[in-house]
Amino acid sequence: MDPGAAPAPPIPPGSAAPDAADSDVDATLPVDLLLEIAARSDAASVVRCAAAAKPLRRAILDRGFRRLLAQRATATSGYDPSLLRGVSYKVEDSDADHPVRVVQAVPADEPSVLRGFNVSLDFEPVASRDGLVVLRRLRPRPVFGQSIEEAPPGSVLRVCHSFTGAVSVLPSVSIRDYRKHALLSVEDNGRAFELLVADERLRIQIYSSREGRWGPVRAALPRRQSRPFHDSYPLVIGRIVHWLCNPEQLPPLGHLFGPEPYIVAVDADTMEATVIDLPRGCTSRMTASMSHRGLLLASSVDGRLKVVVSETQVISMWTMSPPVEGEPTLPPRWVRQVLIDKQDWGVHSSVQFEGFGLRSGTVILYVGRVGLIRLNLATKEAVIVYHLSDIAYISQVCLHEIDLSSLLQTMKPLS
Structure with missing residues (x-):
């Protein structure tokens, strides 16, 4: 695997071979009808359709088809659940000799879709977006009496493309980067990206793959x-x-008593920082012993901020309304929605959030005595990813999504 190689667009298994696509066979159905069928299909099927014949490929690569996809997605609040292609996680089982990293495709009948994600357990995922995963080499545990914040700066960072296996090795960062990172932008189907790293004092560095520094x-x-x-x-x-x-x-212990937690929003270009208070009553609905892992930041496709909360009886989602025109200084207004009643699940254990995928609208959560569950914010569908045994420990959970629009833009018309 060449770290400097540019990742090629992922072609889902089952796609037609180039030789078959080159033959300009007349479609048995009108292209407009085939487009309607493609727009109602999942992401992998759309790519397969684009490989089927020249006229259909030209129509799928047109901007009009991307607008059609956006219109269809309104039924699921703009999310497309099929853009989640897999979930990976580390399992430590006392019955096993060594921990393992499980890479589970979504749907499960396409296991080779994540063929490129074969990562050493010496690295942990610290950010993911649109097929890219940022990996950080695990640090040694601090010696007794030493804080992790006293560790030297400059972790070993790599960026891996989940679907092609291409890897970029990044130069050393200048700050202590032991928190989670943010992929600020991903373009050209993962060939270009910006990675933002922040330390415990919100000192920030941004890596640009185009500039290489x-x-x-x-x-x-x-x-x-x-x-x-x-x-x-x-x-x-x-x-x-x-x-x-x-x-x-x-x-x-990071528990939610004492001062209320809040949100800090930072403009990556200007460094302007804004403090946003959580919805009133948001944390009071949580049990006193609930860790901050019971809070998760999410967003709608159109950019509205959301907070998902594991309350005592339910899992709720608070959505921040746009500011009132002419009154931008008023406190933000939040609207609460119940996603799941824990009683319906028969869950009385703690719920901790492990990640959010914007493309698919998927939240990954860990439920005590149950295991890992993926919950879609739009459809409310919940699926068990891993059923936990009493002797297993789960960590390093990572979502693997694709950006279908970006993928289509990188595909070339058949000659």
Whole structure:
């Protein structure tokens, strides 16, 4: 695997061979009708259709087809569940000699779709977006009495394309990067990207693959001295990166008592930082012992900020409404929606969130005594990813999604 090689667009298994696609066979159905069928199909089927014949490929690569896909997605709030192509995670089982990384395709009957994601357990995923996964080499555990924040800066970072296996090795970063990272942008089907890294003081560095280097260290200065949650993924909306934060002094054990957590939003270009308070009553609905892993930042496809909350009885989602025109200084308004009643699931254990996929609208959550579950925010469909045994421990959960629009734009017309 060449670290410098540019990833080619992933072709799902079962696609027609190029020789078959080159033959300009007349379609038995009108192209317009075939387009309607393709628009109602999953992402893998769309790519297969594009490989079937020249006229259909030309129509699928046209911007009009992408607009048709967007219209169809309104039924699922703009999300497309088929864009989630897999979930990976690490399993440590006391009955096994060694931990293993499980790579589970979605749907399960296409196991080779994630053939490119074959990663050593010496690395952990710290960000993922549109087929790319950022991997960080695991650090040695701090010695007794030493804080992880006292560790030296400069982790070993790699960026892997889940579907092609192409790997980029990044130069060393200048700050302590032991928190989760953010893929600020992914373009050209993963050939170009920007990676944002922040430390415990919200000092920020951005890596550009086009320039092949890290930018300068810059500090975001919110009006409250803030410390991002240690193991919570930041959320990217446009060029704004959002972190769940606590005040400078963390509550004991990271539990939600004492000062309320809040959101810090930072413009990656200007470093302007904004503090956004969580919805009133949001954390009071959680049990006193609930870890901050019971909070998750998410967003709608049109960029509205959401907070998913594991409450005592339900899993809820709070959506921030746009500011009132002419009154931009008013506190944000939040609308609460119940996603799941835990009683319906027969769940009385803690629920912790492991990640969110914007393309598919999927939330991965860990339910005590049950295991890993993927929940779609639009359809409310819940599927068990891994049924937990009493002797297993799950970590390093990662979602693998594709950006179908970007993939189609990189495909060339058949000659």
